Amino acid sequence: xxxxxxxxxxxxxxxxxxxxxxxxxxxxxxxxxxxxxxxxxxxxxxxxxxxxxxxxxxxxxxxxxxxxxxxxxxxxxxxxxxxxxxxxxxxxxxxxxxxxxxxxxxxxxxxxxxxxxxxxxxxxxxxxxxxxxxxxxxxxxxxxxxxxxxxxxxxxxxxxxxxxxxxxxxxxxxxxxxxxxxxxxxxxxxxxxxxxxxxxxxxxxxxxxxxxxxxxxxxxxxxxxxxxxxxxxxxxxxxxxxxxxxxxxxxxxxxxxxxxxxxxxxxxxxxxxxxxxxxxxxxxxxxxxxxxxxxxxxxxxxxxxx
Amino acid sequence: xxxxxxxxxxxxxxxxxxxxxxxxxxxxxxxxxxxxxxxxxxxxxxxxxxxxxxxxxxxxxxxxxxxxxxxxxxxxxxxxxxxxxxxxxxxxxxxxxxxxxxxxxxxxxxxxxxxxxxxxxxxxxxxxxxxxxxxxxxxxxxxxxxxxxxxxxxxxxxxxxxxxxxxxxxxxxxxxxxxxxxxxxxxxxxxxxxxxxxxxxxxxxxxxxxxxxxxxxxxxxxxxxxxxxxxxxxxxxxxxxxxxxxxxxxxxxxxxxxxxxxxxxxxxxxxxxxxxxxxxxxxxxxxxxxxxxxxxxxxxxxxxxx
Numbered sequence: 001x002x003x004x005x006x007x008x009x010x011x012x013x014x015x016x017x018x019x020x021x022x023x024x025x026x027x028x029x030x031x032x033x034x035x036x037x038x039x040x041x042x043x044x045x046x047x048x049x050x051x052x053x054x055x056x057x058x059x060x061x062x063x064x065x066x067x068x069x070x071x072x073x074x075x076x077x078x079x080x081x082x083x084x085x086x087x088x089x090x091x092x093x094x095x096x097x098x099x100x101x102x103x104x105x106x107x108x109x110x111x112x113x114x115x116x117x118x119x120x121x122x123x124x125x126x127x128x129x130x131x132x133x134x135x136x137x138x139x140x141x142x143x144x145x146x147x148x149x150x151x152x153x154x155x156x157x158x159x160x161x162x163x164x165x166x167x168x169x170x171x172x173x174x175x176x177x178x179x180x181x182x183x184x185x186x187x188x189x190x191x192x193x194x195x196x197x198x199x200x201x202x203x204x205x206x207x208x209x210x211x212x213x214x215x216x217x218x219x220x221x222x223x224x225x226x227x228x229x230x231x232x233x234x235x236x237x238x239x240x241x242x243x244x245x246x247x248x249x250x251x252x253x254x255x256x257x258x259x260x261x262x263x264x265x266x267x268x269x270x271x272x273x274x275x276x277x278x279x280x281x282x283x284x285x286x287x288x289x290x291x292x293x294x295x296x297x298x299x300x301x302x303x304x305x306x
Numbered sequence: 307x308x309x310x311x312x313x314x315x316x317x318x319x320x321x322x323x324x325x326x327x328x329x330x331x332x333x334x335x336x337x338x339x340x341x342x343x344x345x346x347x348x349x350x351x352x353x354x355x356x357x358x359x360x361x362x363x364x365x366x367x368x369x370x371x372x373x374x375x376x377x378x379x380x381x382x383x384x385x386x387x388x389x390x391x392x393x394x395x396x397x398x399x400x401x402x403x404x405x406x407x408x409x410x411x412x413x414x415x416x417x418x419x420x421x422x423x424x425x426x427x428x429x430x431x432x433x434x435x436x437x438x439x440x441x442x443x444x445x446x447x448x449x450x451x452x453x454x455x456x457x458x459x460x461x462x463x464x465x466x467x468x469x470x471x472x473x474x475x476x477x478x479x480x481x482x483x484x485x486x487x488x489x490x491x492x493x494x495x496x497x498x499x500x501x502x503x504x505x506x507x508x509x510x511x512x513x514x515x516x517x518x519x520x521x522x523x524x525x526x527x528x529x530x531x532x533x534x535x536x537x538x539x540x541x542x543x544x545x546x547x548x549x550x551x552x553x554x555x556x557x558x559x560x561x562x563x564x565x566x567x568x569x570x571x572x573x574x575x576x577x578x579x580x581x582x583x584x585x586x587x588x589x590x591x592x593x594x595x596x597x598x599x600x601x602x603x604x605x606x607x608x609x610x611x612x
Binding site: 033036037038039041042043046089090093096098099116117118119120121122124125126127128129130132133135136137143144145147148149151152154155156158159160161164165166167168169171172186190 | 339342343344345347348349352395396399402404405422423424425426427428430431432433434435436438439441442443449450451453454455457458460461462464465466467470471472473474475477478492496
């Protein structure tokens with residue numbers, strides 16, 4: 001019955017306790033799905049990439065938003081797992097030699113370095129479909145119309161109108177030195193912001209809240225931290241050494257990618273992250289104490305060193 | 307209002323008329339989704355691969371099954387588009403150099419030959435998500451619980467418990483000369499049969515039919531033609547020249563793949579296809595005249611020369 005516990009008492013916990021609790025919970029849900037996969041190699045590669053020390057930022061955003069609206073934990077498990085599966089598939093495909101050509105991810109060899117490129121493509125594909133399978137199948141007191149809404153929000157954020165388009169723009173026009181800041185923002189919103197912003201909406205959708213004001217306020221919060229997160233990522237790529245970063249430092253420079261810090265310098269980039277963070281906090285200020293974990297999580301995301 | 311026309315009158319049409327009508331219809335639905343994609347290159351690559359003369363066998367199976375149960379055409383458009391998107395994404399990824407390394411598909415250069423490998427990976431990913439987006443978003447008189455059921459059937463057929471696992475087994479153990487016929491069947495069912503069989507179920511789910519006997523009979527039909535289709539594909543790889551086949555002949559031999567014809571010879575392979583076809587027909591014999599298009603479509607699938 002612990003599963004049915006409302007998240008309202010979560011606001012008494014520290015951010016560290018919250019992260020620990022829900023990261024463990026997420027891994028338990030994953031394990032339910034991985035056992036019966038009929039290809040041993042596929043199962044192994046899926047486990048390798050899902051349990052490799054990721055920060056679980058996207059699912060944690062979902063759980064923290066759900067906390068505000070007292071969403072049942074089992075409901076939150078559904079988008080939390082789906083989004084982490086989508087994020088993991090996208091990292092596997094991004095790391096491929098034909099994309100960013102990265103050998104390291106979270107301090108370990110990337111999927112294609114361990115399992116080969118063909119299996120890495122398939123592992124990404126399998127995680128991608130599993131995300132959709134969990135939304136349609138996972139046992140929880142979540143009605144069909146909510147599942148359909150979640151599928152809509154998630155597919156809009158990660159498909160050809162969101163992340164996939166952002167990635168396509170990333171590999172086709174991000175080497176263009178004449179790129180404008182506004183276009184760069186658009187690409188960042190597509191490739192990174194859309195999925196992060198969707199997390200906040202998915203957390204709310206897991207509850208009974210149907211207040212449009214909440215929806216708009218959370219969207220503004222999500223859009224701000226989504227954009228800030230990508231700029232922070234660019235800063236870390238310049239400032240943090242490979243060993244701490246867990247992935248190759250200066251990969252943007254190596255791939256000749258235009259980034260916000262490259263256009264405006266590191267100082268202005270850091271100021272922009274802080275300004276967006278403040279804007280995000282203001283958007284949800286009215287939510288009071290119940291949104292405290294979400295605020296702290298946003299701070300954690302934007303002050304991270306890896 | 308033509309869209310709301312019941313499919314019952316379809317049984318008066320010839321198979322050629324049926325194929326022409328619904329292939330055109332499918333392409334019109336696709337075009338609604340492709341126009342607003344924010345990356346020009348991604349949109350272009352998605353169009354290139356979606357409109358390249360594919361036989362549309364999977365969506366046609368859905369429409370033909372829907373015909374039996376008088377499903378509304380707009381309902382059928384949803385799984386028909388989704389399945390063709392999934393099939394197309396899987397072909398793009400299969401053709402990659404790290405998988406089958408095929409330069410030709412349907413007589414034209416494969417996606418990665420035209421757009422590069424990175425864009426081909428992303429194009430597959432975008433089509434994959436769009437399939438899910440259409441199930442959750444496409445306007446039709448299809449209730450949320452039916453959409454969720456469709457998502458469940460489709461993701462089970464194409465994810466780590468279906469097609470993706472079959473592909474993983476294909477690249478990991480299909481070079482093993484000691485492979486048994488039963489294991490080969492299992493792999494064929496996963497990599498090819500599951501999605502074809504799902505089509506028949508998705509056609510029925512688009513209607514109001516809730517008869518378990520129909521569900522089981524159609525599953526048997528789908529399983530038989532799914533397995534037969536892959537064996538027929540193996541036969542064509544041996545017998546049909548590249549020019550007619552539209553993809554490189556003998557690619558299985560080149561990739562040292564074990565196939566049914568390689569284990570049992572071409573004559574036995576052809577007999578197996580015919581036996582499975584007869585078994586499929588028997589399973590749906592009781593459906594009478596209304597299933598005539600589905601029968602003819604199965605015949606077309608298993609007697610094709612490319």
